[in-house]
């Protein structure tokens with residue numbers, strides 16, 4: 001078994017990118033297997049900050065091959081802009097990037113429809129990133145309107161299917177939103193065939209590549225996007241993303257989890273959420289504001305301020321179970337350093353009943369009141385600490401509490417954005 005997985009256990013933005021970047025050194029191939037340019041990974045390396053959305057973080061490590069696998073949805077225009085951005089910073093993009101010919105393509109009508117549907121939802125808007133992610137996945141499930149990367153290289157059938165699809169999308173979107181500007185199918189086809197030409201050297205059967213690589217003893221690292229609580233099937237439906245962000249490695253890459261020997265669940269030392277949906281430990285007060293400012297909790301993709309709250313062990317415990325992680329990485333521990341006391345949610349009370357089961361219905365979650373355990377803060381800067389033993393007693397007690405509540409050992413602790421601000425507990 002020669003693969004590792006890194007999966008967020010909260011509502012995304014757990015700083016998975018940093019963990020993947022470090023672990024990429026010990027792996028040959030980094031695989032993105034779900035989501036699209038709704039994800040945002042920030043990596044700080046040697047004083048440089050890189051923000052990646054669709055490209056795997058493996059792109060930033062020399063000698064590593066990055067794979068955008070079958071379960072992702074690809075906006076080729078965005079992908080090409082991201083590639084250009086890396087090249088302009090002298091990061092090579094060539095044989096080190098492979099894109100699945102089975103991945104689905106985000107077209108302009110997906111983006112338009114995402115926005116129209118969100119606007120029409122009013123108060124109950126999901127708060128999507130408006131990147132056409134959910135609408136593309138819906139067309140994938142519906143099949144009739146789906147276009148995959150491989151279709152872009154079957155020019156005639158692509159052009160004729162796109163004509164039919166765009167005619168239907170135009171009338172549907174016009175009915176939903178009179179201000180919608182109809183798309184010209186031949187212009188869209190021309191534009192996308194241009195993208196296809198540029199991406200051609202990278203597009204391949206990634207499933208076959210991954211299996212051949214495993215057989216040759218290569219080490220794979222699966223890079224999760226979003227977090228388990230945004231998983232389409234197991235998250236806080238309908239306030240979720242449209243892919244299996246907690247449970248999708250096998251379907252998204254074509255590689256079974258039986259090849260994975262280490263599943264790392266990444267959690268922030270507190271909780272954040274972007275977009276709508278219940279959040280039992282949300283802090284709408286000066287502590288929430290403090291966490292947002294110190295943790296720089298603003299979306300990488302949309303710039304939206306993130307909602308902030310205490311660590312929620314009920315929600316994370318659920319995320320850990322559905323993702324099947326066997327250890328955790330706690331990130332942004334330094335952000336809590338100035339607090340006198342820190343609270344951790346250990347259970348919910350719903351209609352007077354105490355439970356540690358994460359509710360499956362959004363209305364039950366909305367009625368959940370967090371039951372807290374209060375721990376002392378450590379009130380000192382920990383961002384320079386490089387060994388577990390050097391942490392203040394209170395910080396170690398906090399980590400022990402998280403491990404106990406989630407039921408998995410803490411293997412990695414991060415105390416700042418830079419690579420060097422990372423402690424491997426079994427090496428410290």
Ligand code: IMP
Nearest residue numbers: 012038039040127128129240241274275
């Ligand atoms: P969508 O993925 O754009 O459809 O958005 C659905 C929900 O997932 C919204 O609440 C988004 O804010 C959230 N979401 C999508 N991607 C991310 C991410 O990378 N981090 C955090 N939240 C995300």
